[in-house]
Amino acid sequence: MTIERIESTERMSRIVKHNNTVYLCGQTAADEAWDITEQTQRCLQKVEDLLEKAGSSTEKLLMVTIYIRDMNDFAAMNKVWDAWVADKPKPARACVEAHMARPCVLVELSVTAAQ
Template sequence: MIERIETGTRMSKIVKHGGVAYLCGQVGDGADVAAQTRDCLSRVDALLEKAGSSRENILQAIIWLSDMADFAAMNEVWDAWVPQGHAPARACGEARLARPDLKVEIIITAAC
């Protein structure tokens, strides 16, 4: 069975299937990549809770940066957020994001 949570015309914020939660891409507010990453991860926390999951159950993270020059600053926030011993499989790349003010977008898949 597929469960969709907070579904709109274009997308669902969470799709659950087979004990796995797929979160839609999250972005955050802030002037720099560190602030946007902190806000983005706060949104991820809220969605994980709605999905019945947590940071410890993240299977995969896909991170898009608008500029790879921000890699170290984003990683500083990320490393402090990920529970020790629970680092997920992860990829990070550079991409043009949906709005010019966005610096980071994170897509999470987690076990429920």
Template sequence: MTLFRHETGIRMSRAVVHHDTIYLCGQVAENRNADITGQTETMLTKVDALLESVGSDRYHLLSATIYLKDMILFEAMNRVWDAWVPEGFAPARAGVEAKMASPELLVEISVVAAVAR
């Protein structure tokens, strides 16, 4: 069995690769004081970097779960998302309203992707 844990700490790994599937931990904004557009942009930049570090990219997304502090932010978050996802490569996706780990966080994403070959 092929299993690789990337950037593992006491509580979690930032990514786990099992065979050809990559599971990312939840990613949040770099600047937690930004608006939903800024938070979504920097969150997705972190997803790009983490996927690249384990041999994948946004063209190999399988699924995404997006957690929003308030569904009123959904439309603005989707504008950033739609510009980020390559046309024809949209993953299966769910968006839910959730109580966030920190009050200033507006959005978090959890991604599953395939290893790029």
């Protein structure tokens, strides 16, 4: 059994690969100047970049869990999400309201993909 950990720190790895599956750490784009639209766009770009680094792509997404600080932002986040997945195979998805580690974090994405 081989487990590959990429960009590890003392706390976590940004990417973990096991059995042809790619797991990404939670992706955020926290900046007090950015609204939910900007944060969601930046998170999705980070997901694309990390999947490429892991030898995968958005075409191989399996599951995305979206944590959103305030469900009042759900429609605006979904507008960005829907545009992003419009021409991609659709992954399984969950979206939940959550308390975030920092107040400026409006959205966080947890991603699993095939390699």
